[in-house]
Amino acid sequence: MKPFLLLGLFLLGAGTCSLAQKANNYSIQVQFFPEKAQMWGYPVSNNSFMRGSAKVQLSDSNTEKPSFYLHGELKIDSIVSNGKNITFSEKKVFYGKDYSHVGLETTLQSSDITSDNTLDIYYSGFFNPSRARSLSDYFYIDKKDGVYLRSYYYSPWFPIFENATKEDYVANFKKVTVKLPKDFRVVVSGNLIEETISGNLYTVTWKPGPTHISSLQCAARTFKVLKDDNIFIHYVSAPKNAKKIMDFTSNLKKLYFNKLKSIQNTSQLHIIELPEYGNISSQNVIGISTDVYENFEDKLYSKLTIAHELVHPYTSIPVTKNHPFYALVIEGFPSFFHLYGMSKILNDQGFDIKEYMQRTEKSYLKKRSTGEDRRGNPLPIEKSILEIRHNEIGKYKDLFILSDRVRLFLYHLWTTMGEDSYDQFLNKLFNLDTIDYDIMKKIVEEFIPDYGNNLNIWLNTIDYPKSIQLKN
Ligand SMILES: [Zn+2]
Numbered sequence: 001m002k003p004f005l006l007l008g009l010f011l012l013g014a015g016t017c018s019l020a021q022k023a024n025n026y027s028i029q030v031q032f033f034p035e036k037a038q039m040w041g042y043p044v045s046n047n048s049f050m051r052g053s054a055k056v057q058l059s060d061s062n063t064e065k066p067s068f069y070l071h072g073e074l075k076i077d078s079i080v081s082n083g084k085n086i087t088f089s090e091k092k093v094f095y096g097k098d099y100s101h102v103g104l105e106t107t108l109q110s111s112d113i114t115s116d117n118t119l120d121i122y123y124s125g126f127f128n129p130s131r132a133r134s135l136s137d138y139f140y141i142d143k144k145d146g147v148y149l150r151s152y153y154y155s156p157w158f159p160i161f162e163n164a165t166k167e168d169y170v171a172n173f174k175k176v177t178v179k180l181p182k183d184f185r186v187v188v189s190g191n192l193i194e195e196t197i198s199g200n201l202y203t204v205t206w207k208p209g210p211t212h213i214s215s216l217q218c219a220a221r222t223f224k225v226l227k228d229d230n231i232f233i234h235y236v237s238a239p240k241n242a243k244k245i246m247d248f249t250s251n252l253k254k255l256y257f258n259k260l261k262s263i264q265n266t267s268q269l270h271i272i273e274l275p276e277y278g279n280i281s282s283q284n285v286i287g288i289s290t291d292v293y294e295n296f297e298d299k300l301y302s303k304l305t306i307a308h309e310l311v312h313p314y315t316s317i318p319v320t321k322n323h324p325f326y327a328l329v330i331e332g333f334p335s336f337f338h339l340y341g342m343s344k345i346l347n348d349q350g351f352d353i354k355e356y357m358q359r360t361e362k363s364y365l366k367k368r369s370t371g372e373d374r375r376g377n378p379l380p381i382e383k384s385i386l387e388i389r390h391n392e393i394g395k396y397k398d399l400f401i402l403s404d405r406v407r408l409f410l411y412h413l414w415t416t417m418g419e420d421s422y423d424q425f426l427n428k429l430f431n432l433d434t435i436d437y438d439i440m441k442k443i444v445e446e447f448i449p450d451y452g453n454n455l456n457i458w459l460n461t462i463d464y465p466k467s468i469q470l471k472n
Contacts, residue, residue: 021066023161025057025172031179033143047143051124054158058117065107068159072102074125081119086112097153097164099137100130136277147220152213173208186220189283191268215282234272256314261430265313307338317435327388331397332406357411364404382462409458421447
């Protein structure tokens with residue numbers, strides 16, 4: 001897209017900023033490459049065409065003119081509320097969170113919406129490739145190739161009730177039904193509930209549940225599926241490699257079950273083979289680009305991603321949102337125990353945890369002294385582990401504290417206790433039905449009686465004295 005056109009769209013978009021009305025609940029139906037594709041009443045090629053309908057329940061708000069956004073090549077066919085068609089206005093705007101930078105903004109009158117705040121939005125149109133943003137924004141749909149869509153931030157394929165400058169949020173996606181020609185299979189997120197083939201049409205229903213609006217992706221290819229113990233590998237080439245990924249994943253799952261928490265885990269994990277730049281994961285869906293798929297053994301990154309997504313249920317302890325341990329339990333434990341799992345399962349071959357932790361410590365010390373991450377971006381202010389609140393998890397995870405100090409703490413316990421005691425400690429920790437500082441202190445001190453002062457430093461302060469640093 002030419003810069004002057006971008007500017008023009010931007011100016012169009014300016015001044016329309018109204019109070020946002022969010023969506024609470026969604027049920028979505030989409031069909032890709034339908035046989036009788038039409039736009040404005042005229043037949044069109046179905047090669048990059050989709051049709052969708054979304055039942056949306058909006059949040060309570062006094063916004064007079066709620067608006068929502070879709071990818072710029074889509075158009076609204078109708079909007080129904082209270083059993084009748086309601087009027088709306090639509091226009092193309094600059095929308096920085098679409099891969100083409102162009103969004104379709106649709107505005108309604110709240111007085112037209114039923115008292116239960118429910119709307120049915122019918123829409124259709126194209127998703128052609130665009131190079132307006134980076135090369136890795138390869139989103140598009142193509143009848144020969146597949147469907148590569150993610151939502152807010154990338155490719156809004158369902159109505160997004162959020163301005164492009166605003167934060168992501170969680171909505172409940174009750175179900176997403178997708179229809180496609182019969183050779184395709186599709187991955188959304190959450191659990192796959194039901195699939196049928198009738199004539200040339202494949203229909204599948206997914207139940208994503210509560211999901212960040214940026215995480216609801218939709219990827220369809222002519223996948224074959226390898227499935228075992230709620231692990232699904234959706235692949236297009238070399239079944240041998242799918243088997244390798246399955247073996248790695250199910251061994252890891254057994255290890256977590258034996259060493260961390262013996263729970264019946266019925267949540268599904270979906271691993272999908274995607275094109276170049278496809279190493280993207282969201283929720284329980286892990287994307288693996290074809291080159292990683294083909295060389296899985298040598299690619300640490302995908303193994304770490306699988307190990308991390310898989311570990312969550314095995315490190316959970318019931319904690320409420322306002323509990324001081326919430327951030328530690330929800331993202332702190334997973335951020336370390338997937339490394340623990342990797343080192344056990346690979347017997348330190350190809351993954352040396354000691355070396356990994358030395359690098360972690362080095363980068364932690366550097367971040368503390370500069371206040372910046374590796375790229376020179378400012379980090380959030382340093383807080384003690386137990387001071388990180390539930391709404392700050394996103395700010396600290398993968399960046400600071402939850403991904404370094406927490407890891408160093410749990411590794412310190414491991415090296416101080418030794419293998420056997422650490423195993424027993426983990427067994428106690430992950431079978432707790434509640435946790436607080438005193439409970440943690442008690443179970444740690446069963447194995448290291450004089451650890452009280454160290455525990456206090458780790459969890460309640462931001463100090464990092466020599467006494468708790470790694471020993472060479
Ligand atoms: Zn996580």
